Amino acid sequence: MKHNLEELKALHVEVGYDETTTFGNYTITVANDSDVESPREWDNLGTMVYWHRGYTLGDVDGLKEYSDPDMFWYDLAGIEDTDSDLDKAIELANKRNVILPLYLYDHSGITMRTSSFSCQWDSGQVGWIYVSYERLRKEYDRKRISAKQRALAEKYLTGEVETFDQFITNDVYGFNVERNDEDGDEVHIDSCWGFYGYDDPYMVSVIKDAIQYDIEHTPQQLALL
Numbered sequence: 163m164k165h166n167l168e169e170l171k172a173l174h175v176e177v178g179y180d181e182t183t184t185f186g187n188y189t190i191t192v193a194n195d196s197d198v199e200s201p202r203e204w205d206n207l208g209t210m211v212y213w214h215r216g217y218t219l220g221d222v223d224g225l226k227e228y229s230d231p232d233m234f235w236y237d238l239a240g241i242e243d244t245d246s247d248l249d250k251a252i253e254l255a256n257k258r259n260v261i262l263p264l265y266l267y268d269h270s271g272i273t274m275r276t277s278s279f280s281c282q283w284d285s286g287q288v289g290w291i292y293v294s295y296e297r298l299r300k301e302y303d304r305k306r307i308s309a310k311q312r313a314l315a316e317k318y319l320t321g322e323v324e325t326f327d328q329f330i331t332n333d334v335y336g337f338n339v340e341r342n343d344e345d346g347d348e349v350h351i352d353s354c355w356g357f358y359g360y361d362d363p364y365m366v367s368v369i370k371d372a373i374q375y376d377i378e379h380t381p382q383q384l385a386l387l
Contacts, residue, residue: 165377175337175366187342188351188373192365195336195355201325207301208319210326212264212289217272219264219288220326238292260315261292264323274327276320291319328358337365339372344382351376 165186175183175190183190202210202221210220211227211234228234236244238255255261262276269284279285293315295307302311328334336355340348352372357365377383 165383167374167377170370170374170377173370175369185373188376189340189342189348190337190369190373191340192335192337194332195334195357196332198329198334198356201322201329201358206322207297207315208291208293208322210264210289210291210323214266214288217266217330219266219274219330220291224289234290238294258296259292259294260298260312260319261290262316262319262323263287264289264291271331273331274323276323291323293319325358333360334358335360335362335365337369339369339376341376341383 170185173183173185175192180191180193183192206221209222211222211224212219213224213231215225224231224234228237232248232251233244235248235251235255236242236246238259238261239251240258241251241254263278264287265275265278265285266288267273267279267281267285269281274288276291278287298307298311298315299305304311307315335357336353337357338353339351341351343349352369354365354368
């Protein structure tokens with residue numbers, strides 16, 4: 163049972179629920195990670211404000227924080243007089259913040275993104291994700307935010323929503339690597355969890371590194387090269 167390290171580099175690892183791949187006498191099992199923390203617990207750039215009675219979809223529950231969605235715009239605009247023109251509040255809020263909408267599709271599971279879905283019956287806008295110019299100036303160490311930096315912030319916020327979508331759709335994985343020794347016993351080599359996305363190349367590289375390390379540091383395995 164030869165171990166060819168060049169073949170290891172080209173090893174294709176299936177990613178899905180309880181998918182198993184073998185390499186020599188190694189067995190690699192990849193499965194969904196059902197015990198992962200929400201990425202909204204991380205240090206995020208944006209703040210997600212949502213209005214939904216059935217799901218927790220971000221950082222701020224708009225139903226509890228605001229008397230109605232219009233108050234969100236007055237808040238971001240820094241206007242205390244809620245009798246002021248709402249359109250002006252929205253315009254000012256967008257001048258002071260980068261704001262993207264949050265859309266939810268709810269049918270046999272939920273999925274979220276910053277652009278609308280084609281199905282009008284099972285989808286709709288549920289909130290916004292935003293970051294203030296004040297925070298961006300601190301993050302980028304700039305006195306003013308250029309159009310390019312605003313575009314980068316929009317891309318970053320979109321990425322945060324995509325990561326959160328992977329969380330709520332259970333598109334998070336982990337792996338376990340075992341080796342069958344000469345007595346037929348299973349030896350645990352490595353395992354790691356919390357990889358976002360079925361096509362995460364980093365997870366595959368960690369798996370390959372774990373196998374290569376075991377081959378090169380286990381005498382009976384090294385003899386098989």
